[in-house]
Amino acid sequence: MLTSEENERLTRVGPGTPMGEVLRRYWMPFLLPEELPEADCPPVRVRLLGEDLIAFRDTNGRLGLLDRFCPHRRVDLFFGRNEECGLRCVYHGWKFDVDGNVMDMPAEPANSPMREEVKIKSYPIMEWGGVIWAYMGDPAHQPPRPPEIEWGLVPPSHRNIQKRLQENNWAQGVEGGIDSSHVGILHSLLTPPEPGKGFRDRQQAVDPAVPYLAMDTAPKFFIRPQEYGMLIGARRKASEEEYYWRITQFLAPFYTMIARREEKGPISGHAWVPIDDENTWTFTMYWDPDQPLDQSEDFDATKVNVDVCPDGSYRPINNRDNDYGIDRSLQKLSNSTGIIGIGLQDSAIQETMGAIVDRSMEILGSGDAAIVAWRKLMLAQTRDLEKEGDLPLPHKTELYRVRSAGVVLPRGIDFEVGAKERLTVA
Ligand code: FES
Ligand SMILES: [Fe+2]
Structure with a gap:
């Protein structure tokens, strides 16, 4: 929970606002x-x-x-x-x-x-x-280049980048992007109806390759501050001897990663770019560090991408005007929202909170640990900039060379140690 003043400081991005000034220091x-x-x-x-x-x-x-x-x-x-x-x-x-x-x-x-x-x-x-x-900041502080996130470093054939309009504040987007605990619930599929079986018994992970998401819907969060932002380890039970870790990064000021499914293959992530206080460009990036993406193949099988209007507005075709195309029979029978596609489920749910959610009215739980840490981190950047007149991070573009991972590790191993090789860009 934030005070109303903190909520204003976190979310408002116009000229002269504390957060607006922070964002202006980044490309x-x-x-x-x-x-x-x-x-x-x-x-x-x-x-x-x-x-x-x-x-x-x-x-x-x-x-x-x-x-x-x-x-x-x-x-x-x-x-x-x-x-x-x-x-x-x-x-x-x-x-x-x-x-x-x-x-x-x-x-x-x-x-x-x-x-x-x-x-x-x-x-x-x-x-x-x-x-x-x-770059909209003071020319004296202009970083030499954008952050060296891996999707920007790979050849064009290895990446696919999409954007969509989201009609809510950017901070709601980032918070959705680091909120690993919603993944096995908001995005879950349901097994066909069986008499007497409720939601919890029918719930399946959206990605059948990662059954742990539905097996353990209450992950324990481990937050490790980093110079670029933070490393988030969400731990779920995999077996009596192992944990399944979803390890994702938040990279300041608004980049999030989705846990990579396998040791090889595509990685994905988002950028949540503030248009103004009440609208956001949501960029979705897919990239394969090792080989060209087969652009003809449906590498986005779970539909993180959203179909947008072809008029240049990038507004989703299903949007709040038609309740995101909600299909109540689908919701009863085969998925938890009745909304089709992971990306649209995220957008829809974040927009329903209102353009700027009132964070003084929330009741946060242990599953929100990453969100609490994220707010502290970004509020600290506003205070650092006010105090020092400078932010070093936008100039340290090489710190952004990191990867997310989804990995099963023996229970005794620290996730940062066990997944070390998988978390850095070679
Ligand atoms: S030149 Fe006169 S309004 Fe632009
Ligand atoms: Fe999501």
Whole structure:
């Protein structure tokens, strides 16, 4: 449980808020390259950390992220003309390059000093690792590159990245991403109805390869603070002699990992990127460190991905307007939610909590240990930045080279020791 003040501090991300200032010190993924596919393509409306912006790719392929509104008389630059290395406002023709310089002011005298004096707000932006990133913080503290998470390091053929709109605060997303105790419950499947058998007897793990998730629905959590964030070990009974460990990382400020199923094969994770206080871009990443993903094969068999509207909004087709497509007979007979797909189950359940959940009204249990630790960690970053004026972590990009694991270990072995090799990127 947090006080209302702490909840505000944790969740609000607009300009000048403590958390907004923390997030501005990190490079943040916010677009897929498919949204700016080629030189001089249409510009894209962007909202990020509560600011309205416009992104475009110029004639030379350079990327720009500018204030959405023309500094002259505030016209929306979405309607601008992307031409000859700049974006031209169509009202009086002021034209801007990707760095925010004015290139042309056709309605002003040719010798007007305004051309040198005026600038439009612009932020650095780059394409790396299959996504487009922005840095919205103090230029003096700009990290050299985005965090070296493994999905960004592998060749393009080894990864698949999707995004969807989530209509709730980013912190609810992160908390869902590190909440290992919901996995065997929210996402469980039910065996066919048998007279006299209730939910607990019919419950099956969503992934038949990991039966332990349903066998033990009350994992014990072990939280190990790390410089990058934290390592979370969720321990379930596997046999009389062994434990099944789901070992996942939280990497500041908003990256979570899903436990890898096997020693080899794809890994997956998320980024929960704040659009504003009440909306989030949820990125889902899959990657195989060792070989190309077979993009034709359904590597996402459990449907962590969500089908989104094809209109560029990335809003799920099933969303709160249609109760996420809930099917009550499905809920009775074969899964616990009646909602199809792991990703949509997560989105739906997080949105039902309201845009910003009131954390002063919660009753937390032992299964929420990782969530409590996460809140402390991010609140500490806001205080560190206020005190020191600096955050070292965004510059330590190499610390992000870690992997999650799902592993069965003898009971006497510490999970960090037993899984050591599997937790680092070679
Ligand atoms: S409003 Fe944009 S040029 Fe006048
Ligand atoms: Fe989930």
